[in-house]
Amino acid sequence: MPTSPTSPTSPATANTEATGALQEILLELVDEHGTTIGTAEKLAAHQPPGLLHRAFSVFLFDERGRLLLQRRALGKYHSPGVWSNTCCGHPYPGESPLAAAARRTHExxxxxxxxxxxxxxxxxxxxxxxSGLVEQEFNHLFVGLVSAAPEPDPEEVGETAFVTAEELAARHAEAPFSAWFMTVLDAARPAIRELTGPSGGW
Known part of the structure; x- marks a missing residue:
């Protein structure tokens, strides 16, 4: 159930059981204008019909203008094993989307x-x-550059790949991608083109 907003940058509330501590991750609920209206537990927010919540999507490019993709780890409860953009996630209640995007990309x-x-x-x-889950999201988009080679957390990421726009089109036609991928990519295209230049093909 939705609750009132928590204190800034509070990642979770902890419920302690006999077997140890079970963390309940909270997401920030928003209205159609992106204004915070409360919080909800992460899994509950994704149960049909879904609760509109704040999210972010990151698109990072190397010096050759190639997009860094990730294939989500098979152990993920939501959309396991599919390809998606560089990083997606949810800010903690009170955390800025930019800070969350940088934090989660590193994690x-x-x-x-x-x-x-x-x-x-x-x-x-x-x-x-x-999975039967629903993504009802107000998504903050970010584009950027990366120069270091990825060192993925295997619990989060199964595989990575740098792709050109042409290579992405071919891969998207053959491999499963996240349900939200094309929506966030299309929304970010103006900023991507500004970042990579007209010759990048994005």
Missing amino acids: ELGISPSLLAEAGTVRYNHPDPA
């Missing part, structure tokens, strides 16, 4: 962007047929 991929810039927002409702 999942072991890299820190040399540039990370806001690229607008997009609101969507995407069911995930495989």
